[in-house]
Amino acid sequence: MAGSGAGDARISVLYSAEALSARVHELAREIVARMGPRPLIVPILKGSFVFAADLMRALHDAGAAPDMDFLSLSSYGAGRTSRGEVTILRDTEVPIEGRDVLIIDDILESGRTLAFARDLMAARHARTILTCVLLDKPGKLATQLKADFVGFECPDVFVVGYGMDAAHAFRQLPFVGFVEE
Ligand code: 5GP
């Protein structure tokens, strides 16, 4: 249990701020080794914004100078169960054609969100498209999609913090945790 500052909710820490920082820096080195110094980073909002911000600075530390643009997609609404359809809430603005795109998401669960984003970038003729998720929940894959870069294999719990929410709460937590029922 950790102080969440969010009323009476009890949050158990799954990945501490220190563990997240160490893994994000490792990921950045893996990404630069494979993609070179000028990838176009496309975080899927909102859940990945803290991860993407830390990863962006770790990419700088790893010697890269990435570009960034945002895609805001919705599959969950305000609840905890996926509706199974993905819609664009906010589209990218920079030209995608010919770019080496790295799509960033917080969690890979069914894979529908990442598959949708990947197909969108492919339709716009990205040169290469790789995917990076902070957390992989391997149990629920409804698509064949595997992420190219994974922070952690995540147990099958509903996680919050480090940008991720439960009904709009808990995004501010500096760690990843789960709400104790
Ligand atoms: P997928 O499209 O792969 O089924 O779902 C991935 C998306 O569902 C993630 O980007 C995230 O927004 C949401 N999601 C899946 N599991 C969780 C979870 O445990 N906690 C939170 N906050 N969001 C989740």
Ligand code: MG
């Ligand atoms: Mg999401």
